[in-house]
Amino acid sequence: MKFGKEYASQMVPEWQEAYMNYDSLKTILKDIQRMKQRSRQNGGLTRAMTLYRAFSGLVQGQEKTPISPSKKDIESQYILVNSVSKNGSESYETTFLKVAEEGGECEQEYFRRLDDEFNKVDNFLNILAFSKIMKKYDKITSRRASTSYMRMVDNSYLSISDEVTKLMERVEDTFIKHFSNSNRRKGMNNLRPKTKKERHRISFSLGLFVGCSAALILALILIIHARGLLDKRGKTQYMENMFPLYSLFAFVVLHMLMYAANICFWRQYRVNYPFIFGFKQGTELGYREVLLVSFCLAALALTSVLSNLDMEMNPKTKEYEALTELLPLGLVLLVIIVLICPFNIIYRSSRFFFLASLFHCICAPLYKVALRDFFLADQLTSQVQAIRSLEFYICYYGWGDYKQRQNTCKSSGVYNTFYFIVAVIPYWSRFLQCLRRLCEEKDPMQGYNGLKYLATIIAITTRTAYSLYMGFSWKIISGIFSAIATIYGTYWDLVVDWGLLQRQSKNRWLRDKLLISSKSVYFAAIVLNVLLRFAWLQTVLNIQFSFLHRQTLITIVASLEIIRRGIWNFFRLENEHLNNVGKYRAFKSVPLPFTYCEEDEDHNE
Template sequence: MKFGKEFAAQLIPEWQQAYVDYSCLKSILQEIQNARKRSGAVTRKQPVHRNFSGLTNRSNRVATSEELENQDIMVSEMIGDDGFERYETSIMRVAEAGREPELVFFKTLDLEFDKVNHFYKSKVEEMVKEAMVLNKQMDALIAFRIKVDQPSSSWICSETVSVDVNALDTTEHRLADVMGIIVSNHGDSTRGNMPEALSVLERIRLNKDQETPLSRIRNVLKLSSHEELKFTRENLKKIEERLKDVFIKFYRKLRHLNNYSFLNTLAISKIMKKYDKIASRNAAKTYMETVDKSYLTICDEIRKLMVRVESIFVEYFASSNRSKAMNLLRPKVKKEKHRTTLFVGCSVSLVIALALLIHARNIMGLFGFVVLHMIMYASNIYFWKRYRVNYPFIFGFKEGTELGYRHVLLLSFGLNTLALAAVIMNLDMEMDPNTNDYKTITELLPLFIVGLVILITICPFNIFYRSSRFFFIMVVFRCIAAPLYKINLPDFFLADQFTSQVQALRSLEFYICYYGWGDFRLRQNTCRSSHVYSTFYFIVAVIPYWSRFLQCVRRLIEEKDSTEGYNALKYFLTIVAVCLRTAYSLNRGNSWRNAAWFFSALATFYGTYWDIVFDWGLLHKSSKSWLRGKLLVPHKSVYYVAMVVNVVLRLAWLQTVLDFNIPFLHREIMVALLAILEIIRRGIWNFFRLENEHLNNVGKFRAFKSVPLPFNFDEE
């Protein structure tokens, strides 16, 4: 693999703008080469047998006067108006051939080097500040441990600590700015003077790890949010788990910074070697000597912090087991072993087969919708990876636990196989001639599959991607209790997925009716005639949109952003449109039809505009192409096609009101096809929505999420 591709593959996507622009420098070198070819300049070949530079760092010896005179370039260091050092390169002997491109090359290289140097220095300073704060966190943890291990020891502090259950909300931003890590070992010093070590507990409060519905209700009712915390091993375990997570995240930052320094230094070295080869000069050595003396290379704060973190993590959080500690600090990347072609082919073929049988057994439609959505999500993951969208960071997955597209295809293949087998077995049965009754066991197969899927989802054992399953359950619960939790991207992203699965939710309602009240032994569907079923037919369709509406209202109240108010209006209009369409499908009439048509059209055009402009960030007037300034997909036509497809698939829902009938298709089949088109539209929406979110993170250099600390120190 060429270095340019390797460099692009290893850089942190959110910091992409802070790296050396290697491709730009290569393009300038190409201009230099073309200029020299046009002028007929001869490129000097590098000697085959060059001196070995050694495995250690370059020598810092002072160059002689003769060597200085023979140098091709001279790099000067100066202090800018902002107080940062800057570098300026002067070419000592410039040939007419390629003169202008060479000047542009070094001017660009100096600017890129200054940018990298300043960015690295600012990040190192942030890490040092975080180190100072986590030092205090470790002091508090050690004191807490002493109090738990020796509760009867005499000390000067009070016996309990006041806990503010809402402290996380009030101190989150402050803690996020000053997180850090211990820089000195206090393990031995605290044992000698226990009262002094325990005195830190007088100045701390314990932050709740996350907001709960109870804490939110207390905050709304303005009730007291302080509780008494006893020094128990259960609380100590919770604190240790939270600090362990903070250490892991902090160590990950240090690794990223260390890799940032190495990659940029290597990129500058590579580009200078290319310059020497093209321009027939020996400038690389001189420039790299300057790089070796810069802050980017000589600063060893990150390396020292990494060594110290490893030592402390081994001692305090891994029971002195270094192997266990390093597995947590440096988790191994999962290797996807499944054959992509096999699972894609099997999944698609099974979806087609299942779709052909849905019309015969309406009860199996649920599985078809879910499997199709899983395949669309797998394709999303594939393209996110291809275009370097950092979806694990955006969704907040734990490092090393995110599912790849092959894993999702494997799950969809398994579910599809179970569903198709149930359909075939369900159809292959005979009526008992004596009782005119169907075999109960075969009719219960779909219910057994639903129960099996639910049991696997909530299974507490570490099988079938437990981390991903529990993450999914947690987000689903937060969607249900939308107004009682702070809304994050995974919450409203999953709620949006449910808005495209209304027919699947109605299938669940049908399961309850069919197996709970219907005579499933006779395979009779009497649900349609039930008023209770018709009522819940409305409610089930509204639940996903109502959840998104509440999420928008919560964000509007918290963030004071009027955009969330307009977004809430979009979902409110959709709720009205869905209710009117449902009413029209159950009770035919011109009044219902006109109302449903008006609100459906209004909600459709409103939602389409919101998708393209706000969710995807397209149609910017400032852009010449009416897209946006930065695009991950190199072909602009993809964005135009996606916008057109989104509009067409949005308008497809109007068919339920316009009554555009196709003679050879049953109405239920038409509804199922429209549901399939909506799932496909949602899959397209997913890619561009996360692309826009990723580019927002890139613009703000947001590569890490803030991690709440367990202890909050009172202001002195």
């Protein structure tokens, strides 16, 4: 691993500003390197540099008298490092002695920035980083400035003082005595940063299920085309009955894929998501583990779809209609059994973590709201169609429709009533969480946030009424409330949750602190969020496409909302990590492993 990546991986995320900005210094060195290359291509030194050397007496080849060792040492230097006093505190300034040479201004800027970094981290020093960056400078410029600069670093207070060493030893002894039962090996294992071991079996299994999923998708397309299933009379019946059952798995898999992408980017940009969510140390899932579970579920669902089609088309098994229809129900029951399995298999700690947060969301406002709880509730607001699919499961199998392969659910008043209720459950849970936090924290922003979810509940209710009963009046009402809820929600996403659109920011219309260097990414995310927020227009305007079945169009719109939520997740947690906009939790301290004293094998649950 290159030093820059290793250095970044060892940073304490909450203290990133206290570390040397190694990448910015490397960028300056690359500029210096390009200047040196251009200089060599142009045939040597410029006239200005020649005059400078001639008049400054630095051309040693013209010296006729021997130079004393002290004088020679001074003239061979390229920098002078001085200690100065500013505002009552000691700092260091480096004078670059070759400013007149070509590219000298860039090198002078490098040392100015290097001094800024050193003075910034003088109380939080990483000597190895300064040694590495100065070696790169010497290699690029063919100078020997690192000796002089590192002499200053080595003579700084932190390097020569033994106070830090004594404090470290005292902390280690105290921790080992009180939290590790005087077991030094166990205590030091807890205090040292841990790197999760990358397991080859996860990579192998992930590749296996990705390949299986791709092969099954291809097989499904070929079977549909070869047997002309889209042209058969049973197409409408299949789309009304079976498609809503299997689309549930598509929604779940898509959401998990977006979450895996979030984890990948959070790690890349050093967002401390395990600490923010409150995962037990060492048990949080990486993006590979989430992808493994996602593609495993996808492969099972696709296998079930192909088995269902094969049994339905095969004359020998076509008479077993009821058994054929039970395949998706069996898969749902299998997922539920795995989710609640008490044995230490299939990421038990993560499963129980999810179930605990889900229980808190369902029981809101009875439990104190943690960030992981309201974050999960926000995810559920983007899975309304999946929750409606679960309602369809209960109706289709509970009322026996699967035996006759018919769908009488929508003709039932009870089903239509719950069709309203299940759609607003996630938003109602989120509304109650806001009320709980308003009462506890006395923060009016929580009240405004609750009004946002209340407006969304009204909008969803009116849109559902329009989709069931049609009518011009329902269309107008649903359009008005949907517009209000969308504008309100879009403003909250961009300004409050993401902390963007700040006019006075040094990054205009964004915010002062950005983890992604390319500002266009933020503007693209803003545009995408606005466009995907208005996906509800399809329901209000009753937009239909002749080549798409109504259930397919509903699935596409629901998938767009899941994608929007996945984009929202990254910037929401980035803003929480940087600025604590939600005023829920500060991240100025690092969680010590006082309650994490289990053995190593328990960390990989």
